Amino acid sequence: MSEVAPGQVVLEVRGIVKRFPGVVANDHVDLQVRAGEVLALLGENGAGKTTLMNIIYGLYTPDEGEIYVMGRRVHIRGPKDAISLGIGMVHQHFMQVEELTVLENIILGLREFGIILDTEKAKRMLEEAFQRYGLRVDPDAYIWQLSAGEKQRVEIMKALFRGAKILILDEPTSVLTPQETKELFKTLRKFVEGGMAVIFITHKLQEVMEVADRIVVMRRGKVVGRLMREEATIPQLARLMVGREVLFRIEKGEARPGEVVLRVEGLRAMSDKGVEAVKGITFSVRKGEIVGVAGVAGNGQKELVEVLYGLRRPTAGRVTLFGKDVTGEPTHRIIKFGISLIPEERVTMGIVPTFSVADNLILEIVDREPFSQKVFDGLRKLSFENIEKYAEELIRKFDIRTPSSKTKAGYLSGGNIQKLILARELSRGAYLIIADQPTAGLDVGATEFIRNLLVKARDSGNAVFLVSGDLSEVLSLSDRVMVMYEGEITAVFRPGELPIEEIGLYMLGAKKMPKEEVERFWE
Amino acid sequence: MRIRLERRGEVPLYVYILAPTGAFLLAFLMGAFLMLWAGASPIKGYGAFLRGAFGGLKPFTNTLLRATPFLLMATGISLSNRSNVLNIGAEGQYIMGAIAMTWIAVLMQNSVPGFIVILVGVILAVIVGALWAGAAGYLKAKMGINEVVVTVMLNWVAIMLLKWLLRGPLKDPRSQQWPMSPPIGPHLPYIYGNLNLGFVIAVLLAIAIWYVLFRTNIGFKLRACGENPRAARYAGFNVEGMLILSMLISGAMAGMAGAFDVIGTFHILYEGIVVGLGYTSIIVALVGKNHPLAVIGSAIMFGAIYNGVTSMQSVTQLSYTLSKCIEGMIYLFFLISEFLVLYRIRLIRGDAS
Numbered sequence: 109m110s111e112v113a114p115g116q117v118v119l120e121v122r123g124i125v126k127r128f129p130g131v132v133a134n135d136h137v138d139l140q141v142r143a144g145e146v147l148a149l150l151g152e153n154g155a156g157k158t159t160l161m162n163i164i165y166g167l168y169t170p171d172e173g174e175i176y177v178m179g180r181r182v183h184i185r186g187p188k189d190a191i192s193l194g195i196g197m198v199h200q201h202f203m204q205v206e207e208l209t210v211l212e213n214i215i216l217g218l219r220e221f222g223i224i225l226d227t228e229k230a231k232r233m234l235e236e237a238f239q240r241y242g243l244r245v246d247p248d249a250y251i252w253q254l255s256a257g258e259k260q261r262v263e264i265m266k267a268l269f270r271g272a273k274i275l276i277l278d279e280p281t282s283v284l285t286p287q288e289t290k291e292l293f294k295t296l297r298k299f300v301e302g303g304m305a306v307i308f309i310t311h312k313l314q315e316v317m318e319v320a321d322r323i324v325v326m327r328r329g330k331v332v333g334r335l336m337r338e339e340a341t342i343p344q345l346a347r348l349m350v351g352r353e354v355l356f357r358i359e360k361g362e363a364r365p366g367e368v369v370l371r372v373e374g375l376r377a378m379s380d381k382g383v384e385a386v387k388g389i390t391f392s393v394r395k396g397e398i399v400g401v402a403g404v405a406g407n408g409q410k411e412l413v414e415v416l417y418g419l420r421r422p423t424a425g426r427v428t429l430f431g432k433d434v435t436g437e438p439t440h441r442i443i444k445f446g447i448s449l450i451p452e453e454r455v456t457m458g459i460v461p462t463f464s465v466a467d468n469l470i471l472e473i474v475d476r477e478p479f480s481q482k483v484f485d486g487l488r489k490l491s492f493e494n495i496e497k498y499a500e501e502l503i504r505k506f507d508i509r510t511p512s513s514k515t516k517a518g519y520l521s522g523g524n525i526q527k528l529i530l531a532r533e534l535s536r537g538a539y540l541i542i543a544d545q546p547t548a549g550l551d552v553g554a555t556e557f558i559r560n561l562l563v564k565a566r567d568s569g570n571a572v573f574l575v576s577g578d579l580s581e582v583l584s585l586s587d588r589v590m591v592m593y594e595g596e597i598t599a600v601f602r603p604g605e606l607p608i609e610e611i612g613l614y615m616l617g618a619k620k621m622p623k624e625e626v627e628r629f630w631e
Numbered sequence: 632m633r634i635r636l637e638r639r640g641e642v643p644l645y646v647y648i649l650a651p652t653g654a655f656l657l658a659f660l661m662g663a664f665l666m667l668w669a670g671a672s673p674i675k676g677y678g679a680f681l682r683g684a685f686g687g688l689k690p691f692t693n694t695l696l697r698a699t700p701f702l703l704m705a706t707g708i709s710l711s712n713r714s715n716v717l718n719i720g721a722e723g724q725y726i727m728g729a730i731a732m733t734w735i736a737v738l739m740q741n742s743v744p745g746f747i748v749i750l751v752g753v754i755l756a757v758i759v760g761a762l763w764a765g766a767a768g769y770l771k772a773k774m775g776i777n778e779v780v781v782t783v784m785l786n787w788v789a790i791m792l793l794k795w796l797l798r799g800p801l802k803d804p805r806s807q808q809w810p811m812s813p814p815i816g817p818h819l820p821y822i823y824g825n826l827n828l829g830f831v832i833a834v835l836l837a838i839a840i841w842y843v844l845f846r847t848n849i850g851f852k853l854r855a856c857g858e859n860p861r862a863a864r865y866a867g868f869n870v871e872g873m874l875i876l877s878m879l880i881s882g883a884m885a886g887m888a889g890a891f892d893v894i895g896t897f898h899i900l901y902e903g904i905v906v907g908l909g910y911t912s913i914i915v916a917l918v919g920k921n922h923p924l925a926v927i928g929s930a931i932m933f934g935a936i937y938n939g940v941t942s943m944q945s946v947t948q949l950s951y952t953l954s955k956c957i958e959g960m961i962y963l964f965f966l967i968s969e970f971l972v973l974y975r976i977r978l979i980r981g982d983a984s
């Protein structure tokens with residue numbers, strides 16, 4: 109690709125139509141992308157954003173419509189075509205080879221592009237590129253050692269190394285810490301100042317206002333709004349996205365906490381990397397309250413949640429449910445005890461992508477009436493009729509956008525997969541709900557709905573344990589909050605008791621409450 | 632000009648039908664050249680092929696007889712494939728089943744009624760086959776040892792064990808040179824000609840396994856474990872247990888196939904039973920899309936190919952190796968057609984634009 113002037117249209121799609129069985133994912137979409145701009149693509153869950161980007165990246169062939177790159181009509185038949193046209197993409201749920209190093213991942217497959225590199229030269233080039241864009245990842249680190257943010261940087265570098273001039277980022281910030289998000293935005297600005305074009309998909313409207321130059325909003329497969337950032341306001345964007353007024357308000361009254369449901373004492377656990385990730389923490393959750401965990405991702409929250417759900421063995425400490433010791437119980441017992449988990453990793457952990465939406469909605473409760481009937485001990489006959497009826501009900505209640513309950517869950521849009529998991533976990537009659545990043549990837553409407561639902565669960569006497577990277581979510585939903593830093597609880601408080609700045613200090617480990625004070629808080 | 636492979640999104644129905652048909656035709660065309668080269672008439676050869684496979688009730692029942700071990704083993708392999716363990720060891724499990732059956736027969740056939748010999752022999756064959764595969768499943772589940780390596784190695788152990796037994800403990804004292812067992816008297820009840828009850832049992836088992844796999848909670852969990860072990864673990868399913876269970880059943884089916892062949896087809900144990908039926912069954916399962924009901928069809932088809940080739944060989948006087956070569960070619964083209972169902976080949980001229 110030769111030099112381009114800022115503002116020149118580098119990519120244009122006209123009249124793109126893409127149909128999937130039972131749904132029109134893109135309905136005559138027109139879009140222009142210019143050099144030197146960050147274009148934010150907004151839209152409710154299932155609006156067709158990812159589909160459109162996959163078409164541009166050559167993963168899907170459009171049923172109708174044309175694509176122009178640098179004013180020239182192109183036929184993109186696969187990612188290789190896209191890459192040779194200077195288009196790069198970082199997927200919503202990307203996959204990397206965990207056993208390879210950063211360097212190997214980035215140069216993996218470069219040979220296909222006629223570039224053969226020796227390791228030393230590749231490393232030098234990589235270091236140079238890191239310097240230029242202010243990105244940093246250790247080239248010799250293994251992928252499994254990286255945080256989500258670092259993995260993403262590797263994906264971005266991969267695209268740049270293949271010569272991307274138009275970079276597509278599908279919900280890049282849903283896995284990032286606020287700090288990482290800031291860094292990403294800085295990098296994106298550098299990219300566009302250098303003449304690149306960036307298409308950026310997100311559900312977080314503040315981010316749009318922060319980084320976008322131009323905004324395009326989609327709803328139900330169609331473009332419903334195009335605006336410059338300066339002329340946009342958050343409420344207006346929200347309304348465009350979901351087609352109704354969004355209040356950004358949670359209806360939440362006083363909590364009426366009851367008896368202790370979950371009690372955790374001196375809990376310790378190791379991470380996959382073999383270092384201690386949870387370092388002797390103590391807390392409890394009562395009936396009718398929401399206890400929130402604030403903290404930067406990667407400070408032991410994931411391991412804590414896994415221990416509570418029987419997915420990871422603790423190395424020390426005790427977990428009790430209604431006073432009953434359940435330390436180290438396996439997951440199927442934990443489920444029977446009445447605990448729900450909304451896992452952070454939705455596609456890899458939350459669903460079986462090749463199973464239907466209906467089957468995924470009864471995943472853990474397949475052994476229960478009326479979804480199956482006993483034939484003899486251990487063997488139960490599935491009742492498709494009842495499974496379907498139940499699924500239809502949840503699909504309606506949670507507004508899961510799917511052509512039918514028989515559609516494979518892997519075909520749903522990212523946000524709708526999350527809604528499926530939420531519907532399942534909030535409906536199976538658990539009295540303790542562990543919610544890890546429950547609103548990640550949800551559009552503003554669904555986010556509001558889910559938050560209200562968690563509060564409703566609390567009000568009807570359930571205990572809720574909320575983990576979220578979104579501090580404002582934790583503060584607005586929780587009745588009690590604990591801050592986790594490096595596997596320890598560094599602060600406990602009720603929302604409103606501490607100023608945001610001080611919470612930030614606890615989250616970054618710059619400040620710490622005395623242990624006695626922390627433990628007394630849960631008495 | 633470049634050639635490129637692309638994964639198909641949705642596979643259109645015509646591809647599903649065209650690909651295997653095309654594979655058949657291509658393999659036959661290549662086979663025809665081979666026959667011409669060897670100085671045989673392809674028309675005569677293929678005529679014999681068809682007659683041997685389907686030409687009348689008797690050849691057809693022979694085809695069904697041939698299909699029986701394929702059906703048993705491929706059904707088992709489908710099941711283990713569904714839980715994402717590859718059982719490459721049906722061959723060895725089949726041999727072990729045959730050994731177990733023969734052993735019981737040699738031990739008991741002169742003292743107890745035939746049906747008891749059969750009952751005990753088949754049960755032992757099923758257990759031995761299950762353990763032979765279950766061992767690989769256990770090692771995979773508990774220690775992460777690759778099941779392909781283990782099952783293939785166990786195949787060799789079974790083959791060597793067979794060779795040794797036929798020259799030692801199981802050798803027929805009356806046979807001076809040939810390593811073979813004494814003749815085995817008890818046999819499965821016949822339905823028509825050589826076709827015995829084994830085929831019916833195999834079909835019933837395929838239906839039963841289909842039912843368990845797609846209509847019950849155990850199949851639901853087993854498939855979930857195979858499709859996404861992480862999600863299955865999170866849902867509280869016993870992923871390791873399912874893996875071992877599916878290998879046990881897979882091995883049991885192969886063990887039964889070995890026993891059925893001894894008391895239904897060969898009536899003797901000799902080295903000639905090692906012809907790679909277990910390996911072919913992997914392709915049978917693949918063509919049947921790991922779906923037990925479809926496997927019934929593909930097993931019958933492979934039984935027909937097997938018998939067709941045998942009859943082609945005897946009519947055209949082709950050498951055994953050459954006819955096996957044609958058979959292998961048919962399998963190979965099938966595999967390629969399977970691949971083409973999933974991928975499409977594109978020819979690309981010049982650059983992308």
Ligand SMILES: Nc1ncnc2c1ncn2[C@@H]1O[C@H](COP(=O)(O)OP(=O)(O)OP(=O)(O)O)[C@@H](O)[C@H]1O
Nearest residue numbers: 128133153154155156157158159519520521522523
């Ligand atoms: N491969 C597929 N097969 C069938 N349907 C699909 C496929 N991919 C997407 N869809 C459907 O197309 C619609 C648009 O999905 P898409 O992933 O583009 O949404 P999205 O705007 O990215 O949503 P989200 O914000 O939730 O990620 C959805 O209804 C989805 O179910």
Ligand SMILES: [Mg+2]
Nearest residue numbers: 158200521522
């Ligand atoms: Mg998406």
